[in-house]
Amino acid sequence: MAQPAKNNDIDVSEYAIARAAMMSTYAPPETVFVRGEGAYLYTEDNDEYLDFFAGIAVNSLGHCHPDLVKTLQDQAASLWHLSNAYRVPQGEQLAARLVELAGFDKTDGRVFFTNSGTESVECGLKIMRRYQFDQGHTGKNRIIGTSSAFHGRTFAAICAAGNPTHVKGFVREDEGYDHAPFGDLDAIAALINENTAGVIVEPVQGEGGIHVASEAYLEGLRKLCDQHGALLMFDEVQCGIARTGKVFGYQHADVQPDIIALAKGIGGGFPVGACIANGPFAASMVVGTHGSTYGGNPLAMAVASKVIELVTETEFLQHVTTVAGELHCALQGLVDKHSGVLDQVRGKGLMLGLRFKDADANAEVMKLAREEKILTTKAGDNVLRLLPPLIIEMSHIEEAVAKLDRAITVYAAQK
Numbered sequence: 146m147a148q149p150a151k152n153n154d155i156d157v158s159e160y161a162i163a164r165a166a167m168m169s170t171y172a173p174p175e176t177v178f179v180r181g182e183g184a185y186l187y188t189e190d191n192d193e194y195l196d197f198f199a200g201i202a203v204n205s206l207g208h209c210h211p212d213l214v215k216t217l218q219d220q221a222a223s224l225w226h227l228s229n230a231y232r233v234p235q236g237e238q239l240a241a242r243l244v245e246l247a248g249f250d251k252t253d254g255r256v257f258f259t260n261s262g263t264e265s266v267e268c269g270l271k272i273m274r275r276y277q278f279d280q281g282h283t284g285k286n287r288i289i290g291t292s293s294a295f296h297g298r299t300f301a302a303i304c305a306a307g308n309p310t311h312v313k314g315f316v317r318e319d320e321g322y323d324h325a326p327f328g329d330l331d332a333i334a335a336l337i338n339e340n341t342a343g344v345i346v347e348p349v350q351g352e353g354g355i356h357v358a359s360e361a362y363l364e365g366l367r368k369l370c371d372q373h374g375a376l377l378m379f380d381e382v383q384c385g386i387a388r389t390g391k392v393f394g395y396q397h398a399d400v401q402p403d404i405i406a407l408a409k410g411i412g413g414g415f416p417v418g419a420c421i422a423n424g425p426f427a428a429s430m431v432v433g434t435h436g437s438t439y440g441g442n443p444l445a446m447a448v449a450s451k452v453i454e455l456v457t458e459t460e461f462l463q464h465v466t467t468v469a470g471e472l473h474c475a476l477q478g479l480v481d482k483h484s485g486v487l488d489q490v491r492g493k494g495l496m497l498g499l500r501f502k503d504a505d506a507n508a509e510v511m512k513l514a515r516e517e518k519i520l521t522t523k524a525g526d527n528v529l530r531l532l533p534p535l536i537i538e539m540s541h542i543e544e545a546v547a548k549l550d551r552a553i554t555v556y557a558a559q560k
């Protein structure tokens with residue numbers, strides 16, 4: 146069994162006991178990474194891995210970006226935590242900037258800061274119901290989600306996504322959520338009614354298998370919500386913050402949501418999330434309705450402000466679009482070459498998926514790719530998901546495609 150090499154203070158048995166002390170909600174490989182730099186991760190033995198996983202689209206600026214390290218260190222030396230009982234001016238400025246970036250009305254768009262994606266979603270779902278309640282629409286409390294969705298692991302988030310594996314044994318028969326197949330506007334039209342408080346959708350589904358919502362779908366959802374007085378929330382936790390080459394994934398379409406959930410990439414690795422809501426809806430969240438002890442603390446606000454400053458520069462967004470185009474094209478080359486096992490490449494920006502013909506091929510190739518020293522991740526629908534840091538260059542793309550080519554060749558030969 147592998148152990149933390151070079152650490153003579155811990156013997157194997159203590160290591161095994163420590164490892165077993167973790168709940169088995171994850172099953173990581175033995176490899177232990179101790180250092181990261183840019184698009185690479187390093188083990189204790191200094192083995193170098195190309196990171197096309199980025200901690201699930203979190204390390205948007207790669208590992209240990211010098212500006213983020215300095216920002217965090219400077220803030221750590223002055224003030225860590227206050228609670229929301231006191232003002233955090235950096236958070237106020239970041240909130241105003243997010244409202245502006247989302248295209249909400251500057252005078253009444255509002256932000257609630259959280260520590261994770263599921264909390265951002267939770268806040269948005271609460272706004273949907275509380276807003277309707279405040280309007281006197283007490284029966285208007287049902288929420289519509291879509292198939293193969295992922296919104297996080299709190300009760301409301303698992304209900305909204307409705308993934309059978311995630312809800313099993315946790316939720317009762319009817320918690321007030323309805324589901325329609327992702328991308329099917331007619332199915333939403335058939336479900337939405339006077340009891341619908343709101344609709345939640347990922348503009349690009351991540352965990353579900355890199356499904357890109359069409360512009361017509363997103364715009365159609367807006368119309369249906371308007372017709373039925375329902376709120377529209379986009380879960381941008383994975384596809385937001387420049388991942389698709391625009392600040393928000395929905396900005397490829399001509400549509401404006403009422404609520405946006407953010408996390409992952411916005412902290413570049415520091416745990417932080419945000420729920421942005423347009424004025425009339427956010428106005429329901431008055432003192433006493435919601436809260437978070439850590440949400441919006443000075444450390445998180447300092448780092449997130451720096452991330453937003455860097456990734457929203459026009460040249461940065463252009464860089465993402467350019468390298469994403471190159472990567473998409475190179476992956477199409479792999480699909481053409483390995484057409485016996487690969488079905489298609491799909492996705493938007495640097496949120497890409499290689500879809501395999503056989504079930505579980507994605508898991509197999511993920512392991513083989515790791516042996517070639519490139520990290521990727523699985524998604525639903527037989528998809529191998531690629532979520533590189535947004536700072537990758539052409540050289541990383543060439544290295545990634547060569548490594549994936551070898552992994553897929555090995556897989557195809559074994560089959």
Ligand SMILES: *Cc1c(COP(=O)(O)O)cnc(C)c1O
Pocket residue numbers: 260261262263264266295296297298347351352380381382383384408409
């Ligand atoms: C990861 C993810 C979440 C949950 O984020 P956590 O930080 O794990 O709570 C929610 N929605 C989407 C689309 C995600 O990808």
